[in-house]
Amino acid sequence: MSDKKINLNTVSINHLHMITGMLPENAVEEINKHIDDVIIPTQDSVSYNLVGQINQGKKSSQLDFDLKTPYGQQFKGMLDSFATALLQQGYKREGKADAVECWTVHSYAGDYNPFHSHGTATPAGLSCILYLKVPDCIKEKPTPNNSDWNINHASGDCDGFTQLIYNTATSYDVYSLHASGQEMIKPEVGKIYIFPKWVNHQVYPFFGEGERRTLSANFNVYYSENENKKFGVVSDWL
């Protein structure tokens, strides 16, 4: 054997890219103020187009967040820049993301969102979740993957959490060294996640006082002509 040192590296092959970040407190306050002053009073329900079972509280609702108003345009600019960053930095694609619909979810005790994914007009699309209000009964839960987090013993440790499910791996598959296909997200005020529209997700109900407020958006994805060519797609057809 050579006495030269052999460097070994572990290599991970990723198949799902997301963007996540924390909005500053004043930005969250400003968005919540716009929702309180404009979105809630307008009461433009979009429940007919959403699977959320948001109906247990007097204020339970799913409301349109108009991206065409001056405030909406400014907000859309921020969302589009985040989503385009995922496209370009995560997926290494030439193109841009364009938020086309946006809505708020005002959940109270017992409300939940069943397993689903989102749709967009373009074949590739992105979706986002931004947490804007989190009740204390969710805040006080342990954080997933920490040693004190355990959903056995009827602990309620996933109450009010969002779960992403992006493949069908069972626990036995994971034991056999396949990649896990699930991620449990504990809501945190200001945290935003952007991911491909095909990622299935669900939200578990919580049981306690207060509002769990989130904002979601869907983005069409427009590739450059050059990017389309790589996939044999003629841009004019889209």
Ligand SMILES: [Fe+2]
């Ligand atoms: Fe959703």
